[in-house]
Amino acid sequence: MTIDDPARPETTEAPPSHPAPASPAAPAKPTAWSALRPLVLRMHFYAGVLVAPFLLVAAASGLLYALSFQAEKVVYAHELEVPVGETTLPLSQQVNIARKVNPNGTVTAVWPGAEPGATTRVLMADPDVPEDTQLAVFVDPYTGDVRGQLPSYGSSGALPLRTWIDGLHRDLHLGETGRNYSELAASWLWVIALGGLLLWLGRRRRNRRALFVPEGGPASRRRTLSWHGSVGLWAVTGLVLLSATGLTWSRYAGENIGIVQDGLGGATPTLTATVGGVAGGSSEHEGHGGAHTGGAAAQGPDIGLDKALDAARAAGIDSPKISLVLPTGGKGYVVKETDTQFPLELDSVALDPADGTVLDRLRFADYPLLAKLTRIGIDGHTGVFLGLFNQLALAALALSLILLILWGYRMWWLRRPGRPAARGAWRRIPVTLLLPLLAVTALVAWFVPLLGISLLLFLAVDLVLGLVSRTRAKAN
Incomplete structure (x- = not known):
């Protein structure tokens, strides 16, 4: 904002051509x-x-950083976009394909393509990627081709270009x-x-x-x-x-x-996804070779990614932009809406991996007002609230x-x-x-x-x- 000049008068008006005669007046009371x-x-x-x-x-x-969103779409177009096909492969099959490409990684979440022509993003915990990031394997949902692998950072899925600029802005x-x-x-x-x-x-x-x-x-x-x-x-x-x-x-x-x-009671509420307090073990889900979906999955039956997604849709998770978090450590599936553009679609549900029963449900409409404002403010600051x-x-x-x-x-x-x-x-x-x-x-x-x-x-x-x-x- 303005750095004013104490040496010059406050007025921006031109001085009068003929000064008015002076007249005695009491000094104005300071404000x-x-x-x-x-x-x-x-x-x-x-x-x-x-x-x-x-x-x-x-x-x-x-x-x-504000310009990096659109730059990301250009730089990583090969990983993010594919020709639209007639049918899509089951999510479980796409995850198995990603796991074969990187057998050392542990699948943690799946982001199905939000629109026709978008790749499926399979997120993996991988020791070879930077700290606080995951490895994203981009799978063509129509053909199963792997389009590439890139580190992915944060809930918005920032790829290396945006992640680097974000780090520069945050802490140099x-x-x-x-x-x-x-x-x-x-x-x-x-x-x-x-x-x-x-x-x-x-x-x-x-x-x-x-x-x-x-x-x-x-x-x-x-x-x-x-x-x-x-x-x-x-x-x-x-x-x-x-x-x-x-x-x-x-x-x-x-x-x-x-x-x-x-x-003030404005803390962001959390979703309870614990399955009866059962400790983690190993499991296999139904179909496609029986390969397990998570890294530290729990023992017992697992309905698999596709049925978990169907159960979430039936429970009201209807946004095309979702994140499906796999069971781990005695917890169930967590399916979250991730559409931050107005009107916000940020509801989430936790599902029992055994049968898809809803364990807990969290609607954004039920957030305290302060939690809503905080979420909207942060999303606005990071450029994801209203898109372009x-x-x-x-x-x-x-x-x-x-x-x-x-x-x-x-x-x-x-x-x-x-x-x-x-x-x-x-x-x-x-x-x-x-x-x-x-x-x-x-x-x-x-x-x-x-x-x-x-x-x-x-x-x-x-x-x-x-x-x-x-x-x-x-x-x-």
Whole structure:
């Protein structure tokens, strides 16, 4: 958002050609905003200058991630698409084909093709793939041909290209240490965005159109500020939502958010798939050579994948996009809808592998409101909530954030040496406003730890710069 200039007047109106005669008038009573504005401006300046590099990396990698969904379809078209045939092979037969191709893998789940011409994805636990990923074997459901094998990551089934970009965006491929960068960026994004919004709305201007429409004319700091503020106004809601959803799965703030969500009864419900507490063993399912379907399957009869899918359909799992998780460790089949595009189809059922009896049922409509909002928010952040529209919106937000940062630095350069508002702005804030402000700041800093730590660092830097400035002034 906007990095304002304390050296120039707030008004954007041209001065009158003939100054009006002065008339005595009582000084206007200062408003809460006039007292807060210098402090907001100073904080916005420091955050914009010091945190913006982290935001720039997050925005650039986020832009790549938003575009990676469509790139994935092109790069891996051979694995994902096949000519449409007349009949499809049973799922059990497709799984057996995948197992023959990779006998060392343990089948964990199957994703049938969601539309004609889509391959079946057989997921396997395999020691040769990276940690937290599974090996996906892509089978032609019409001919049984294996189209390829690729590591698959996460519930959205990200393939290597998208997985690599996701890792870059999440932690710069530096592991747990690298996650601090993205959490720092998410911690400050909403502060910078809302602070800039206040500064932009607080400027006096001749008409409201100037709020939303950037100025034209030759390049200048004023024109850059106009673009910075107007684009920021259009993007602020999306940026705040990106910040909030990004924090939900961060290391430190995410833990606090989870505690609050659980305390408010908004925890995501889970499906019970235990079959009578029976420990895991080995089993075989009906048909197609009797090969077992899971890696650590339980002893006893197994109706097999195809009958399990039929039972799930009869139980109301009617979305074309599903994940069929195989029995393991005394648990039954779990069939989950995975269509995250509106209207959401995210119901799931657990089935007894012996006869297909429904052990438990979980409907998305029964989720607590907070759990629904969390799921929708995360799916929106990761680009899977509304499909292509969602991905284009994410790309537009990422691009706008990149431009906002570059415009902010350009304004700083044009105003060099780029000093922020005068120090001591907090002293001019009324105590009745200052005390609640300090309390809210302390609470937010505790709840979002990287925000609090970096805020203390900013204050320390500001104090050091103030001491250096005063020392030089005395020396002169």
